[in-house]
Amino acid sequence: MFAKRIDRLKPSLVREILAAAQAPGVISFAGGLPAAETLFQPELSELKLPASIWQYGASEGESVLRDLVAQRANRLGLACRPDQVLILNGSQQGIDLVAKLWVEETTKILCESPTYLAALQVFDLFGASFESSQADWLSPTDIEASQADFAYLIPTFQNPTGRCYSTEQRQLLAQAFDLRRMPVFEDDPYRDLAFDGPAPAPLVSHLQSVPWVYQGSFSKTLAPGLRLGYLIAHPDLIVPLTRLKQAADLHSNRLSQAIVTHVLANGTLDKHIADLLPIYREKRDLMHQVLTEQLAEKAYWHKPAGGLFFWLELKRDCDTHYLMQKALALGLAIMPGDPFYPAKPQQTCTLRLNFSHSSLELIEEGVNRLARLI
Amino acid sequence: MFAKRIDRLKPSLVREILAAAQAPGVISFAGGLPAAETLFQPELSELKLPASIWQYGASEGESVLRDLVAQRANRLGLACRPDQVLILNGSQQGIDLVAKLWVEETTKILCESPTYLAALQVFDLFGASFESSQADWLSPTDIEASQADFAYLIPTFQNPTGRCYSTEQRQLLAQAFDLRRMPVFEDDPYRDLAFDGPAPAPLVSHLQSVPWVYQGSFSKTLAPGLRLGYLIAHPDLIVPLTRLKQAADLHSNRLSQAIVTHVLANGTLDKHIADLLPIYREKRDLMHQVLTEQLAEKAYWHKPAGGLFFWLELKRDCDTHYLMQKALALGLAIMPGDPFYPAKPQQTCTLRLNFSHSSLELIEEGVNRLARLI
Known part of the structure; x- marks a missing residue:
């Protein structure tokens, strides 16, 4: 009864992870959300x-x-x-x-x-x-x-x-x-x-x-x-x-x-962007630093010059969906890399980590939890 | 280079009529716009x-x-x-x-x-x-x-x-x-x-x-x-x-x-709806009255119990697209009925007239102009 295209409309892993990431106490590196403290809140009364x-x-x-x-x-x-x-x-x-x-x-x-x-x-x-x-x-x-x-x-x-x-x-x-x-x-x-x-x-x-x-x-x-x-x-x-x-x-x-x-x-x-850049830069730098301290021997990544994400390639074969489940049990949401590949690949040992949404403290704690798992 | 569906994405007559209807001095019965005076304007400062x-x-x-x-x-x-x-x-x-x-x-x-x-x-x-x-x-x-x-x-x-x-x-x-x-x-x-x-x-x-x-x-x-x-x-x-x-x-x-x-x-x-109903009812009643005075011998319609439109069927064959052009030249925008038919028909002598958008004065004047044309 549905159009054929609906067969291709699969349940989204991302939706499920993001839902799980919203549980209280979960540190989320999973989404791509701006930091709450950087959200622009317009003065509606100023608008003509x-x-x-x-x-x-x-x-x-x-x-x-x-x-x-x-x-x-x-x-x-x-x-x-x-x-x-x-x-x-x-x-x-x-x-x-x-x-x-x-x-x-x-x-x-x-x-x-x-x-x-x-x-x-x-x-x-x-x-x-x-x-x-x-x-x-x-x-x-x-x-x-x-x-x-x-x-x-x-x-x-x-x-x-x-x-x-x-x-x-x-x-x-x-x-x-x-x-x-x-x-x-x-x-x-x-x-x-x-x-x-x-x-x-x-x-x-x-x-x-x-x-x-x-x-x-x-x-x-x-x-x-x-x-x-x-x-x-x-x-x-x-x-x-x-x-x-x-x-x-x-x-x-x-x-x-x-x-x-x-x-x-x-x-x-432009003023708002100038204000949020140092906040995001500090978060990026901290995530890079903690990753370097904790995971340099276990993963490759480069320090992104912009955007919201680190992309980790693990050096050893690893089931990242299993890793994601284990991480969630520890109160950490991470995103396995394979849904991002256009041709569904053999297991790739990649993870996407968002650094914009969490506080500095939670970035450090989150990377620590991840390092313990890997 | 386009997907096949784009062949079916035709220029919209409606878009063109609505654009023409916005020229200053044009009385528009063409669109389906709420009356400006009934638009709800939220008190944004009240919102928490x-x-x-x-x-x-x-x-x-x-x-x-x-x-x-x-x-x-x-x-x-x-x-x-x-x-x-x-x-x-x-x-x-x-x-x-x-x-x-x-x-x-x-x-x-x-x-x-x-x-x-x-x-x-x-x-x-x-x-x-x-x-x-x-x-x-x-x-x-x-x-x-x-x-x-x-x-x-x-x-x-x-x-x-x-x-x-x-x-x-x-x-x-x-x-x-x-x-x-x-x-x-x-x-x-x-x-x-x-x-x-x-x-x-x-x-x-x-x-x-x-x-x-x-x-x-x-x-x-x-x-x-x-x-x-x-x-x-x-x-x-x-x-x-x-x-x-x-x-x-x-x-x-x-x-x-x-x-x-x-x-x-x-x-x-609900309060807002209660306020706008008498305004629209009066407009509907007036359009019905002027149509009855001016066009009873030339068209069929029924008085709608709700909504935004009168639907006119002209008793004599008539090129409604030509009529629309002539009406525009007289400063009146009307909508020919045939684009509303799923199977593109032989010329139908139908018109859609919107009564919500114009003032009482312009409804009377618009129907008068239309009657002169038909």
Whole structure:
């Protein structure tokens, strides 16, 4: 009775882990939640809300907000006009819209391996199959050899690996995409969480000819509860994407749009980011330090220059799902790495650890618990 | 390069008319907008917002709100538990989720003819074909004869016809659905706009065995800009629908959820509805009166007992698209009826007129302009 795609809509391990992680006393490295103390809490009484915002609005989003988003993208080096901007209910919605635009049952997607789990789930729901990079980076060779219809990638502080491509790598990849005529979907929610200097310009800014979609989010910098993100698309794509947005939910929440417009226009967003960076940097540094003290002989990782995650590869074979269960029994939630792989692999001995959500004290205690287990 | 479904994503006549209707000086009977003076404007400073609402939330929605929605449904005669409720970014989103759940390229949907245009568009996007009722009502005979996989209907103050099934008709239809084992999707956004006494209990409340989805909205009673609606589903459907919601946009806007929770909990919603009913009733009565004075010899209609629309059938053949263009030139936006028909028909001489958005003065002036044209 269900559509065939529902067979591919599997119970999400992540949902279950996140539910378990919310039990009192559990230290959670499992999710990708901003720290409670960094959440932006708008002064609602400060907002001058025109009565018209309670009426139906434009599917594209509020025009002032689209202007501000385009200006911000231009400052990053991404040339675009406001009419290429589409306001979303969080950037997860962009994945749904791009899947509707590009994915059917014959579609092949080139992506990093591992990559963002919930993107894989949506693409899979619409019937895609995947071609993965050879390494956890995507290389020009991957692109040249690929039969894929488009590429999905997170070039900046990737989820789950934390990796960030250099400007030169971005240029080489963009060249390869143009040469291979492969459209690109760049997912960029972590860019502003840059602890060691600003991130390089978006990869799509180096493209010459292929169609592209770029998307960003205010969930990691302001607050996820606002559910506000945006996409910016090549002029050939923005019309069908806007129609798909209209079909999906008419338009985005206007109150959240008003809040974010206010915060972007008066400079509060950049001030807020400047305030949260030292908090996250300290947490990242501490997790790196405790991991180094406790697990240097048992795992590989690199210190991420931004984003929310450490990605651990254990040196010895290990059932990470069993490890996750044992950790939960000790009051620690961790995320096994294998759901992040597009081609379900043989057991990989990888773990994703989030450092943004827990306090310094709990980061230390959590890594200690993990070290005892491994 | 696009997925095949994009061939079915046509430019929307409605979008174009609505854009034209916003030009200064244009009287708009074209959209389905609440009156500006009835929009609920929440006192944001009154809300006690816990800091946690700025964090990621549950895909299902806030549990207090789900409780309140379930209680309200129970009072209507629809037995359900809070865990059958899913909070949406407006009820348009429910159509997208149900389409993902039930619609693929072999799917046939039984629906009223005419019916809600944007539902047809979404079902069409996912590849559905349609079986229509013989009349603009759905009858037990339609259901018995149908080969459809499920039925989509708007039993209460339908868009565009304004029709409302009686309790007895609902019982007979429900019986036929059960007998034919045909799942039912009941779209119910207009229920609270009942000018001549309360609407009968939802059709799905009479079902004995088939799976169903019921959805409602706060756009017509509070404010569309909040983008908040809900669906209530048969227990077998709520789990996949919740996973589809998570894949679509993780969860609904938490600020709007907090506002609506507050308004439902303290009784403001019912007070607000009681305030707007006389305003809408007066507009409906006036439009009916002026139509009777001006167009009784040239068109058929019935006076709707609720909702937002009059549905006119012109007695003489007439190109309603040409009429629409001529009307726009006179500063009047009207909606031709044919996009509301699931099977694109021969020219139908029907028009949908919205009475909620315009002032009394403009309703009179608009109908006068229309009468001059016809």
